[in-house]
Amino acid sequence: MSALSGKLRSAPWMLLAPFLAVSAMFVAFPLVQSVSLSMRQSFGPAHTRFVGLTNYRDLLSDPLFWTAVRNTLLFTAGGVFIQLPLSLLLALLLNRPGLRARTAFRIIFFAPALVGVVFVAMIFGVIFEKRTGLVNQFLHATIGWDLDFPWLQTFVMPALILSALWQYVGFNMVYFLSALQNVRADLLEAVRLDGAGRWKAFRYVVFPEIRPVAGFVVLLSIIGSFQLFELPYVLLNSTAGPDNRGLTLVMYLYQMGFDAGDLGYASAVGWVLGLILVAFTVLQRRMSRGEVSS
């Protein structure tokens, strides 16, 4: 009997063993190694030199690192304060009862999310091109705009935010739409019977109901924004754009690790980025718990 219960006790561990082994090898070990690497100068695993916290110290006094932080925060703010409200607005519009062709609209809004980021960057690169780009051609034809106006040189961050907005607004809309469809109809009916208008119904019934999903979408958006790389890399032709205005944290990590060959420094950037994301996740979880308990 005890032998059987012992086997039963060990069964979950045996079943988990393959996953744990793979995770240890490909997640935990590299993670620990990257901590060590962030305190070294390296040229491959064979040639390394311990430099202690120098990489982190240099990072904090590195103006380019702070430029990357500022740009990443700007892009994140664009995602959270422009893209997500638009997604919610679209979801509210599509959730209206009696709307015709709802499925068609849903597909149209969601379709850009099916396109790869690289493709989106290339499309917007063509749209914003000087002289032959769609934007300059249209503005030139309508208001005599300067055909040579360099959008990607003048408005780097707005161009990035707009490109990301086009791609992800429909994607986030789907989350909001599914949350809206789960709002209790009896509550909405009750608040309307009490004489509340659309805004009050939204503020006091709909928004509290969708808040957990909204919190999740915000967190996803923040994490996605902090990982921004391909979009500026392709849109700005493998550069950080004029005056580094398109330099994001992950781009800086890439530049340091793979252009400058400083893998130790790049690891330090990676760890700082990781810590920022952990901080946001903890904050979001605390806020969610607060909402649940209240």
Place this chain on the structure above:
Amino acid sequence: MWVMGVLAAVSTAAVFAWPVPPRDGVQMWTFARLHKVRYEAAIAEWPPAQRASITLLSMPALERRMLSAFLTQTPSADLIEAERRVAARAFVGPLESVGFADLTDRLRAEGLDEDINGPSFGPWTSRGRIFGLPHDVHPVMLGYRADIVEAAGIDVGRIETWDDFIRVMSPLMLGKDASGKPVRFLLNLWEDKDDLLEVLLLQAGGGFFDGSERVSIATDINARVLSTVIAWCRGPQRIASDAPDFTASGNQLKVEGYVLAALMPDWMCNIWRIEIPQLAGKVKVMPLPAWEKGGRRTSVWGGTMLGIAKASPDQDGLWEIAKRLYTSRELAREIYREGDIITPVRSLWSDPVFDEADPYFSGQRKGRMFINLAPSVPSRTSSPFNTLAKQRVRDAALSLSAYAQSRGAFDVEQLKPEAMRLLEIAERQVRTQVERNVFLTDPGEQPAVHP
């Protein structure tokens, strides 16, 4: 549970027991389709002992594979054809860990260091040692729309300097559109094109690193060139505009004659030939206008080498193959005929192929023109930080442009102090990165080795 365990054990054993297929002779990686096609055709005629199997890889794939192999001491191809930026990545660490074999002594012993055009070794020479056999020279000339220029009765023979170029060609910019802007510009150039900036800086005798590989960005020459470029692109007497290379829209602008001239290394002749066939017979090349009278009439753009992986066996055999590929008269002819690229091997420059008239370039014997300029191409660095330096100098150019526009100051002498200030910032940023690399800044000290 036991079934899973057995399956895991069996599959693990199978993976380890699976025989690794033996490599079929010498392996070579290249990123250029033309090279692969031509080399394969040539190799097919060679004795079996000298055969090599060639794999075509995209540049990023070649870069990743090469670096992975060099960094982890895992197998790579025996021969690797690498472009300048990619090869430089192998020079980041200590000299003894460079994954390419040191060819310095072999080149000297066989006199190839004399026979190959000197400046072509620059990008493959790190800390005094040569790690690659140069494939090319890539002198830069000025390609221009001969049909438009000659129809206007302009004689480009009167052009010696950039000032002459502007003076002689400016009548071609008289046409204006409804908003008063020129409908045509003299030069395809823009302040954010870091490759073009580097070409012009090198031509003027500037650049990013000095002869001892020390960062040298904030120099008078660089400040002057940068200020001039901003004046050309933004000033009231603007002569430059952007018709980007390698894009359909840029090519269309070239066809329309929106820009009249462009910096043109030998390989770019081939890009135009393939991508803009409409310009056949309408284009000519001429030596670059110099920055001052008697100055250098060319520059350099791009570059490729053939390196031997240090870890490969039979280094002597690989050296023979590499030498045969890069010093073969037949291959040099083919690569010029099909790729417009001139060989760096000086003893092959007398070949008649370089004197053939080129119908695309209005019957010019452009091979000979490029060869005449080859000895004058500027020397270049092999620093792995060159890409970073290029980016920072481009940032300086963009900041200088914003400064010029905000103050309406486009005179070169007016702009130079600000250009110097911005270049000093760029230099500090690059130097910080270079000095962080203990392998390059402190080569004498042996790094701790962790096997």
